[in-house]
Amino acid sequence: MAIRPLLLPLALLALAASSAAVANLEIGFYSKTCPDAEKIVREEMAKIIAVAPSLAGPLLRLHFHDCFVRGCDASVLLESTEGNVAEKDAKPNKSLRGFGSVERVKAKLEAACPGVVSCADVLTLMSRDAVVLAKGPSWPVALGRRDGRESSAAEASSQLPPASGDVPLLAKIFASKGLGLKDLVVLSGAHTLGTAHCPSFVDRLYNTTDGLVDPSLDSEYADKLRLKCRSVDDRAMLSEMDPGSFKTFDTSYYRHVAKRRGLFRSDAALLFDADTRDYVQRIATGKFDAEFFRDFSASMTKMGDVGVLTGTQGEIRKKCYALN
Ligand code: HEM
Incomplete structure (x- = not known):
């Protein structure tokens, strides 16, 4: 459809506004x-x-937890200091892992090009590479994120x-981060990798109020999970979200x-909402793996744009765990 001449300036303005909103990141920034x-x-x-x-799972999760709080600015990597409890020490972040690996990669980059590559970009690249190394898709990562100076557990x-959330x-x-329902059902597919501690799901096995199991959970599967998580207080055991292939990025989740x-x-x-249910059931057939890989790449790119700092904002940290 041709755009009428009078509407052209408006269309260009809208385009400029939307590309500004898409974060000022660049492929090949470095x-x-x-x-x-x-x-x-x-x-x-x-x-x-x-x-x-x-x-692989923990490193992917680190990037997600970074982007959802103050945007992808590596604020999740900062240590608490006197007078400030950082994100890392918030309850939902207690089970994060992989911080040492991020420091190790950052140290290599500092040796090659001191003060150039941000921790936020390092984390974004590491999460993409984690997916690739787990046999998942690859996608180009636009770079140029800068590191934030604030981090708050609250x-x-x-x-x-x-984990108890409904759709x-x-x-x-997700909407508050500029992400849609499709991103929710697609990015939840990251649970094809990794493990979880009993407290993240034990309320589905031993309902503390009426003693009943969550009816939305397959009862045979609930029996198996109860053998692993013996009580509501079990904090040691781990269960896979995608048993059978929890180290492989695939569609079996x-x-x-x-x-x-x-x-x-x-x-x-995801099975209770009509839109997300359709997607789950479609990908579950195993006939649309390539579609899921494309969708995951697109949603990860969107998530990697959330609230980024660019230009002269923030800083390029020397160590990811501390401000310069
Ligand atoms: C939709 C909302 C989400 C909720 C409620 C959620 C919740 C959780 C919980 C409770 C755990 C287990 C923590 C533990 O007990 O150790 C977990 C693990 C994990 N999550 Fe999510 N998650 C969500 C979305 C995502 C997204 C968007 C990603 C990445 C793109 C992601 C990646 C992971 C990975 C890879 C693990 C395994 C980590 C490991 O092995 O240590 N999650 N998630």
């Missing part, structure tokens, strides 16, 4: 200042995952989606969810 940056991250990640394949506790609540939290074997209420909830 091509002059640190040309090997992506290669250094990739090579270090290959070594890290070769030794500890189970770190913000993390109030802004991260709870309306999760959709509201959706098959578990479709069979009412999603581990968290937030996973199970």
Whole structure:
């Protein structure tokens, strides 16, 4: 359809506004200042995952928890200081892992190009490489994020989606980050990787009020989970969200969810909403793996744009755990 001449300036204005909103990040941002940056991250990640394949999930999750609180600005990596309890020490972040690996990759980059590559970009690249190394899709990562100077545990506790969330609540939290229902059902597919502690789902096994199990959970599966999590206070045991292939990035998570074997209420909830249910059931057939890989790449790119600092905002930290 042709745009009428009078409408053209308006259309251009709208385009300019929307591209400004899409964050000022660039593919190849470090091509002059640190040309090997992506290669250094990739090579270090290959070594890290070769030794500890189970770190792929935690590194992907770190990026998500970073982006959902103050945007993708590496605020999740900062240590608490006297007078400030940082995001890292918020309750939902207590189970995060992989901080040492981020410091290790950052140290390599500092040795090659001091003060150039932000921790926020390092984390974004590491999460993409984690997915690739777990046999998932790859996608180009636009770079140029800067590191934030603030980190608050209270913000993390109030802004991260709870495992008990239903679709309306999760959709509201995602919308507050500029992400839609499709991003919610697609990014939940990250639960194809990794493990969870009993407290994240035990309320579905031993209902503390009426002694009943969550009816949205397959009862045979609930029996198996109860053998692992012996009581509501069990904090030691781990369960996979995608049993059978929790170290491989694939579509079997959706098959578990479709069979009412999603581990968290937030996973199970994807079957209750008509739009998310359609997507779960479609990908669960195993006939649309390439579509899921494309969708995941697109939603990760969107998530990596959330609230980024660019230009002269923030700083480029020397160490990811502390301000300069
Ligand atoms: C939709 C809302 C989400 C909720 C409520 C949620 C909740 C959780 C919870 C409770 C855990 C287990 C923590 C533990 O007990 O150790 C977990 C693990 C994980 N989450 Fe999510 N999550 C969500 C979305 C996402 C997204 C968007 C990603 C990444 C794109 C992600 C990636 C992961 C990964 C990889 C793990 C496993 C980490 C490990 O192995 O240590 N999650 N999530």
